[in-house]
Amino acid sequence: MGDVHSFVAANQLGAERLLTFMDDYGMHDLRALAAVVQNRSEMAVREAIRALPDGVYQSEIWNNPLGERLRYPLKVTVTGDTITLDFTGAPPQQGQGGLNCTWSYAAAHATYPMKCILSPGVRSNAGCYRPFTVVLPEGSILNANRPAAVNLRTRTGWYIAPNIFRALSEAAPGQVQAATGLPHAINIYGRDAAGQLYADHFFMGGGQGACARADGKSALLYPTSASNTSIELMETRAPVLVGAMTGGAELSGTINRNLATAAQRLGIGMMLGSQRVMLDSVLGERAAPSFAVRDVAPDVLLFGNIGLAQLTKDAVPDIVAALDRVAADALAVHTNPLQEAVQLGGDTDCAGSLDRLHDVAGLLGYPVLLKEVGHGLGATAVAELLRLTGEPPVAGLDVAGAGGTSWSRVEQLVRYGEVRHPDLADWGIPTAQAITEVRAALPEIPLVASGGIRTGTDAAKALALGADVVAVARPLLPAAIESADAATGWLQRFIDELRICLHGCGTSDLRTLRDVGTTAS
Incomplete structure (x- = not known):
């Protein structure tokens, strides 16, 4: 529970400091400041998009999670200071395996790589994502209808970023990265000798893909920011x-x-x-x-x-x-x-x-x-x-x-x-x-x-x-x-x-x- 207590304490400390900041500047809410921050972030992303050549960039990627190959076509359209990510043609939602994604999950996996490519130095906020349009066909594995199972959506969503990087490898060769090794998880659960329930998870991966400027980092999973339970607590x-x-x-x-x-x-x-x-x-x-x-x-x-x-x-x-x-x-x-x-x-x-x-x-x-x-x-x-x-x-x-x-x-x-x-x-x-x-x-x-x-x-x-x-x-x-x-x-x-x-x-x-x-x- 130490991590949970830390999160609560961090939130409380952040709230106190935010209120102090607002008092210092006589602010009653953050709407005006948020609008300025988001608008400036949006401008930075749009400027980065304008540096890319206009055009339609295509890619496709395959996986085989249940014994049948699934194809994921992608069309990235750069027009002025906007980008459309079109996943039309994605496989239909799956009836087993929990491989389906919700719209929000797939859209996040589509826009986050774009943010990393175009404005890695800008703190992430809603303004960063306004220049992007994401097309995810309803009823597909990337935008499933209820009550489709989604528990293993990572087995699908993690293919979105490599597909985008491949599509933009011509337009932005110095900014994309190679595919990341997919994650594996160890789930440990049961009852200890005292009869108490325990459960833990440990993630591992093959490492971040390299880019034009550097090798990828060993054992780093992209795009997740999740961290493991401390190995010291496990052993x-x-x-x-x-x-x-x-x-x-x-x-x-x-x-x-x-x-x-x-x-x-x-x-x-x-x-x-x-x-x-x-x-x-x-x-x-x-x-x-x-x-x-x-x-x-x-x-x-x-x-x-x-x-x-x-x-x-x-x-x-x-x-x-x-x-x-x-x-x-x-x-x-x-x-x-x-x-x-x-x-x-x-x-x-x-x-x-x-x-x-x-x-x-x-x-x-x-x-x-x-x-x-x-x-x-x-x-x-x-x-x-x-x-x-x-x-x-x-x-x-x-x-x-x-x-x-x-x-x-x-x-x-x-x-x-x-x-x-x-x-x-x-x-x-x-x-x-x-x-x-x-x-x-x-x-x-x-x-x-x-x-x-x-x-x-x-x-x-x-x-x-x-x-x-x-x-x-x-x-x-x-x-x-x-x-x-x-x-x-x-x-x-x-x-x-x-x-x-x-x-x-x-x-x-x-x-x-x-x-x-x-x-x-």
Whole structure:
């Protein structure tokens, strides 16, 4: 559901920015502006058409989807600043196979290639398509009548663009491209070991056709813009996440790149350290390289990281820019009130912070994970999250319970040179208790367990109690300082121990480990 939440958040952010734009210019609606944009786009396309020689350009293409060859004739007529695409003679609609197209689908596949040929640099809008007339005979496979089946219309529609490119190869030889390898799809569905339904789709193709200026791009499907489910989600090796550690300094950059390299090798996710410094207009530019890991970890699930104290409406553009710069997939928002209270100059104004999270999370355009930093999220925090709307404003939680690194202890050592308040050094909700409390209140929310996760056995216990993923940080740090190979080896041993625990609990599937319950503890 992360993608769906992202789409909703992106739409909401776009709407807010559009309203701000309209307020700035005193606009009540967009009709006048839209007319200007569309008219200018139309003029650009018509100018490109006038550069083509007038004439009638013909082509035909064949396919054989059901054992009988089907012929698709095409006539492209260029007259002044208009083009007519005439598909008269297309095969009749088919009674089986779901190969038929609707008028809108076929017309889109006919006009989009023209847009690519004539005005690739103009943003697409209705004005771009006004110069085109599309003739699709009613009752044909390209304009079927109800109730003809259309589920596999791609097996027909994808032949339209190559036919157009062939027809215009004489009039615009430098602008057309060769045919694209047709798509293949793998559909994966069923029930997992826990009885839950799952379904997924994976698309592949032979690559984009070449043009006069360049080779086609490997594995790119034209004209679709659909993307696959992340392969990491389909073949995750372990429910393990590299927890947030560091960033902002040169050594931090080395550590982060070693961690990211290990995560890429093992197919696990990674959380960056706090990017607060990247919000500073001066220091941010200097610190940014320490967070840059995408070149060594192009496929990992990558979390950016910002403090709840920095999460305000005014800061949204800067936060989004910081996430965009590191090519994050999601945002971890950390809350650390005890650390701030002990820290010299810490921010202790927490009033309304969760209300602010409700207001701002949807504006970011990224899925948000709320996490503690070592003192635990429990039932009270969940109740506060649900107080306003009855629904959490975030896509997931990281309990980050007591038992791991105590930032209260660290900040006391930094501030005083000693631990003056030992009771505060161990303050917090233990990770096991935090998992149990959060899972009882929110049975379905994606839940990360961190805080005292030192071994694969600790991970198995956390998963058995109800966590979906575990995050490990401090125990991994010495290996990450040493090298990427050392970090990879440490994580591999961690994962191997987790697998042995699964075997010891009599299960081979992580999703059934929770059924074992506390027998794993």
